Amino acid sequence: xxxxxxxxxxxxxxxxxxxxxxxxxxxxxxxxxxxxxxxxxxxxxxxxxxxxxxxxxxxxxxxxxxxxxxxxxxxxxxxxxxxxxxxxxxxxxxxxxxxxxxxxxxxxxxxxxxxxxxxxxxxxxx
Ligand SMILES: [Zn+2]
Numbered sequence: 001x002x003x004x005x006x007x008x009x010x011x012x013x014x015x016x017x018x019x020x021x022x023x024x025x026x027x028x029x030x031x032x033x034x035x036x037x038x039x040x041x042x043x044x045x046x047x048x049x050x051x052x053x054x055x056x057x058x059x060x061x062x063x064x065x066x067x068x069x070x071x072x073x074x075x076x077x078x079x080x081x082x083x084x085x086x087x088x089x090x091x092x093x094x095x096x097x098x099x100x101x102x103x104x105x106x107x108x109x110x111x112x113x114x115x116x117x118x119x120x121x122x123x124x125x126x
Contacts, residue, residue, distance in 0.1 A: 035082070042084040047075035051082040 035049045043049030055071045074080045079088040111119040 038082055040081075040083045044075060044078035044082055044084050046077035047082060049082040051075055051078060051080040 031049075035043060038049070038051075040049045044051070047053045051074065052072055053075045055073055057069070057071070074091065075082070076092070077087075078084065079090055081088040108119055
């Protein structure tokens with residue numbers, strides 16, 4: 001029998017409580033180090049500073065219909081920065097903007113195909 005092994009229920013309980021306390025302390029120290037490494041002063045309230053969150057479905061930041069599994073994806077509050085005050089690019093807004101440009105491009109291409117030359121003029125010169 002090792003000296004560190006508990007020899008009674010009370011010792012076992014005390015040993016386990018001490019180990020749980022030390023593990024929590026170690027985990028908190030590692031978390032604080034991670035925030036420091038990422039230069040995060042004010043952690044995001046949604047992801048705690050990790051920049052990622054667990055989604056309860058496969059919908060991720062796109063919303064919509066999800067499946068029956070837990071998915072890991074970018075935080076849709078800070079967009080991956082992990083900082084409450086310094087958000088990275090909003091991927092949803094970027095995707096919407098790209099989609100709107102694709103619609104405009106299709107409309108313009110249709111006009112050109114139909115021979116509408118007015119659409120090629122620079123709008124600022126009008
Ligand atoms: Zn976040």
